[in-house]
Amino acid sequence: MRIWVLGAILLAGCAHDLGSTEDQLMRMIEQSVALPEGAAPLSRYRRHYAWASGDPQAVEAVYTLGGKPDRLWLSADDLPIVLDGGCSVVTFKFEVARKTATNVRCN
Numbered sequence: 001m002r003i004w005v006l007g008a009i010l011l012a013g014c015a016h017d018l019g020s021t022e023d024q025l026m027r028m029i030e031q032s033v034a035l036p037e038g039a040a041p042l043s044r045y046r047r048h049y050a051w052a053s054g055d056p057q058a059v060e061a062v063y064t065l066g067g068k069p070d071r072l073w074l075s076a077d078d079l080p081i082v083l084d085g086g087c088s089v090v091t092f093k094f095e096v097a098r099k100t101a102t103n104v105r106c107n
Helices: 002-032
Strands: 046-051 058-064 070-073 089-095 100-106
Touching: 002 046, 002 058, 002 070, 002 100
Parallel strands: 046 070
Antiparallel strands: 046 058, 058 089, 089 100
16 A cells, blocks of 8 residues: 555656646746737737647647636647637747747747
8 A cells, every 4th residue: 555655646746847847848938939020918828838749859839819818738639729810829839959939920
């Protein structure tokens, strides 16, 4: 029984570290990204992030206006897909190793 409890505690600690790492990464991205001309202030967007499919060293980001401004870490399959929206939707890819946002654009 003690081994099971120890395992649960260790796993909970790992999950916390992962969330903490992702939270730090989201903050770093938000401090370094320059939104395109015509975009609203960062604080007005609901900010969605996910590890990029097929590229473990990059993060995909989708910022949307509407709803409560917040930041969320999702799976890549759960990122919002918006085909229009002008600057009410901003998308980009963030390369972690280079600490650089690429292809930052309004939909």
